Amino acid sequence: MCNASTLSILNLAHNNLTGLVPQCWGTFPSLWALDLQDNNLYGSIPDNFSNGNAFKTLKLNGNQLKGPLPRALAHCTKLEVLDVGNNNIEDTFPYWLETLPNLQVLSLRSNKFHGVIASFGIKPPFPSLKIFDISDNYFTGPLPVSYIHNFQGMKDANDNQNGLKYLGDNSSYNDSIVIVMKGLYMELTRILTVFTSIDLSNNMFEGEVPKVIGELHSLIGLNISHNRITGTIPLSLGNLNNLEWLDLSWNQLKGEIPMSLTNLNFLAVLNLSQNQFEGVIPTGRQFNTFGNNSYVGNPMLCGFPLSKSCNEDKERPPCSTLDKEESGFGWKVIVVGYACGMIFGIILGCNVFFVGKLEWLARLVEVVLNVRLIRTNIANHANGWRRN
Structure with missing residues (x-):
């Protein structure tokens, strides 16, 4: 040929x-x-x-x-x-492709690409890219922020669109692509010009999810699963108004799931499983449609749809019978002692006020001595009676 x-x-x-x-x-x-x-x-x-x-x-x-x-x-x-x-x-990553002005679909998935992804410095790199699939390789280092930040084709894919358009519309050949969409391998027999997705899954990326992803307002699918991503979910992901699937599973993400994600009205598939998330799962809108599988492997999460409630009170250990008896006895002694002391204090105060300190004290001493004398006489009398 x-x-x-x-x-x-x-x-x-x-x-x-x-x-x-x-x-x-x-x-x-x-x-x-x-x-x-x-x-x-x-x-x-x-x-x-x-x-x-x-x-x-x-x-x-x-x-x-x-x-x-x-x-x-x-x-x-x-x-x-x-x-x-x-x-x-x-x-390694073919950074020299970033100069291609019309490249809209780049798929390197399931090969042996490796190393850190670094931009060659062209601005903007990949200016028209709408489908970026580098999954199932051996890439390392941080996520390619310099590229993500400049994916202009994923920021305004819906602008100036009148009706549905496909790649290669005016030709006898239809472009197609196989991607993982909503967790399933699917072949798009025709590629809409407004279709955008990023798949970075099954690599060895590290670091945090870059906040600049939230600027890709036309993004429909995002998959960063099966990496070594740490940190928290950036609030900016709540700005991805067209997002239909989000997969962050099998990473080392932590913290709470941000409420901003409930703004994603088109989100049909969410997978946050096998991470270290904690706290209450947001509710409302699309979040009311997700099942347990979206959150499995995060033992610190609670709330709907999980069976673990967020307001479960831990049962206090029951007190022993002995503790209760000792507690009751001590309480009674204190109350009796307090009452007696209070009565004695009132009597003492009144007498001091009305009779006078010295006079009342003399009488009190006299009473005490008389009581002792009476007790002595009674005791002597009793002893004499016993001798007789």
Whole structure:
């Protein structure tokens, strides 16, 4: 087929083709759509893409391709869709693709990409990107904040849209993409130009969820699950008014679930399981539709829909019978002593006031002595009676 230089569309997807990808296909001046997905092709991707080529769609996903991603792809300045997912490509993040002005779909999922993702410094990088899928790789370091902050295509995807539009609308080839949508693998047989999603799941990212994600107002799907993300959920996620699914499961997130997430009126799927969240689960709007599976593995969470109530009082241990008896006895002694002391004090006060201190005191001494004398006489009399 190397003689078919006038070919514009080559679609050999979903067959049992084996062998290498012909190098000559990268030099066809009129070829703008090459779809070889879901075959058994092996070897490396052609590295001879020339300047000024016509490629808009390049789909090599679902094969056994290996080696690095060729830098010659940076020559494909008209490229809109690049899907090399589900291969054995081993490389660092292709930062040099950030210069492509028309790239809207980038899928590197399920390969052996690795290392820290750092921007090359182009501003803005990936200016038109709307689908960013780098899941199931070996990326490390913090989440790519410098890219997320500049995903302009995910901030205003709905602007200036009159009716539904698809990628490649005015052509005989329909772009498609396989993504994880709401927890399920799904193939979009046509890609709406307003569809936006980010999938960073199943890597080794660390650090916190960047607040700038809240600026992607057109974002429909966000998946950061199965990483090593720490910190809390930023309140800014409540600004993602078009978000339909949010998966932050299997990380090390902590703190309370922010009430701002209840502002997400289109949120249909929420997965916060297997983290370290605590406190009361927010209620209202879409949060009233989520089940236990959204929160499993967070033992410090409470409230609907969990069976654990937030106002459960711990039962106080019952007092023993002995404690109760001792407590009652002590209380009685105190009351009796207090009453006697009070009566004695009143009598003493009245006598001192009305009779006079010295006179009353003398009488009191006299009474005490007389009482002692009487007791002595009685005792002597009793002893004499016993002798007789």
